[in-house]
Amino acid sequence: MSLPSKVSAATPAPESAPRQRRPPRHVQVSRVQALSPAMRRITLTGAELEGFAPVGPASYIKLIFPEPGQTEPSRPLPDGPRAVSMRTYTPLAVRPEALEVDVDFVLHGEGPASSWAAQASVGQVLFLMGPGPGYALDADAPHHLLIADDSALPAVETILAALPATARAQVLLEVITAAEERTLHSPAQLDLTWLERGTDHRAAGLPTEKALRALPPIAPDTNIYLACEAAAMRRIRTLLTSELGVSRNQIVGRGYWKLDVRNHPDHDYGEDA
Numbered sequence: 001m002s003l004p005s006k007v008s009a010a011t012p013a014p015e016s017a018p019r020q021r022r023p024p025r026h027v028q029v030s031r032v033q034a035l036s037p038a039m040r041r042i043t044l045t046g047a048e049l050e051g052f053a054p055v056g057p058a059s060y061i062k063l064i065f066p067e068p069g070q071t072e073p074s075r076p077l078p079d080g081p082r083a084v085s086m087r088t089y090t091p092l093a094v095r096p097e098a099l100e101v102d103v104d105f106v107l108h109g110e111g112p113a114s115s116w117a118a119q120a121s122v123g124q125v126l127f128l129m130g131p132g133p134g135y136a137l138d139a140d141a142p143h144h145l146l147i148a149d150d151s152a153l154p155a156v157e158t159i160l161a162a163l164p165a166t167a168r169a170q171v172l173l174e175v176i177t178a179a180e181e182r183t184l185h186s187p188a189q190l191d192l193t194w195l196e197r198g199t200d201h202r203a204a205g206l207p208t209e210k211a212l213r214a215l216p217p218i219a220p221d222t223n224i225y226l227a228c229e230a231a232a233m234r235r236i237r238t239l240l241t242s243e244l245g246v247s248r249n250q251i252v253g254r255g256y257w258k259l260d261v262r263n264h265p266d267h268d269y270g271e272d273a
């Protein structure tokens with residue numbers, strides 16, 4: 001086959017147009033609610049939330065927090081470096097007409113996000129990116145098992161809200177103490193178990209593993225969403241597949257944070273294990 005005269009075989013293929021990244025949105029705190037000792041609900045608002053809409057259950061946003069010494073973060077440049085103090089959160093409730101989004105923060109201790117949430121007050125500024133997609137929920141599936149810790153409790157709430165009344169959802173939620181428990185709503189039939197981990201984060205996943213071993217057999221048509229500390233997610237997934245007869249393709253696993261790791265990547269599906 002002949003090539004057009006000005007094109008040699010070494011000419012690189014035309015590059016596809018660079019993906020248009022939506023600029024980060026300037027948002028301000030409009031409400032701060034202490035839901036429980038370790039959970040703070042922060043409502044963010046601002047004119048730049050125009051057009052911001054949820055993209056399904058367990059979707060995510062990126063929030064950019066102030067660096068040490070800053071009172072508010074600088075607006076990131078379109079082609080500038082990635083902000084150091086950027087972390088991943090779940091848009092729990094989005095009210096487009098009010099240009100508002102609620103985000104629930106676990107107050108776990110030191111970290112740009114957790115430390116900021118612990119002191120947050122009305123009027124403070126963040127930058128928000130996203131949203132990005134989350135869990136591809138099969139609404140026709142009859143059985144769902146949702147396994148999460150407190151960091152993925154908001155994600156679980158968005159999944160529960162999206163389930164139809166015909167579905168049954170078993171939910172295991174691991175939190176620090178019983179004071180973190182809250183009422184969860186779903187059109188589906190809910191079987192909810194709260195599990196207490198205590199304040200030692202090194203125990204992440206242990207109460208969940210114990211609870212899973214005590215469950216009756218898991219129905220073979222169960223869809224499982226598993227989101228928690230990264231090592232715990234891998235252990236729990238292995239427990240499900242090697243001891244509890246679940247096949248790996250029934251499970252969507254996500255490491256939401258990792259013990260002793262700052263800024264754990266937001267796309268940890270545990271594919272290394």
Ligand SMILES: Cc1cc2nc3c(=O)[nH]c(=O)nc-3n(C[C@H](O)[C@H](O)[C@H](O)COP(=O)(O)OP(=O)(O)OC[C@H]3O[C@@H](n4cnc5c(N)ncnc54)[C@H](O)[C@@H]3O)c2cc1C
Pocket residue numbers: 059060087088089090091103104105106107108109110111112113114115150151152154155201255256257258259260261262263264265266267
């Ligand atoms: C898709 C997705 C959605 C998420 N949604 C939410 C959400 O809605 N609410 C929420 O609270 N978190 C959510 N997370 C988890 C959140 O991104 C992490 O907890 C993040 O590390 C917090 O940042 P940080 O600056 O506070 O701490 P970092 O600077 O990242 O970490 C500092 C230290 O804190 C520890 N640490 C971090 N997170 C936790 C935790 N949850 N519990 C105990 N120790 C911790 C780390 O191991 C590290 O030692 C989500 C994560 C993903 C991937």
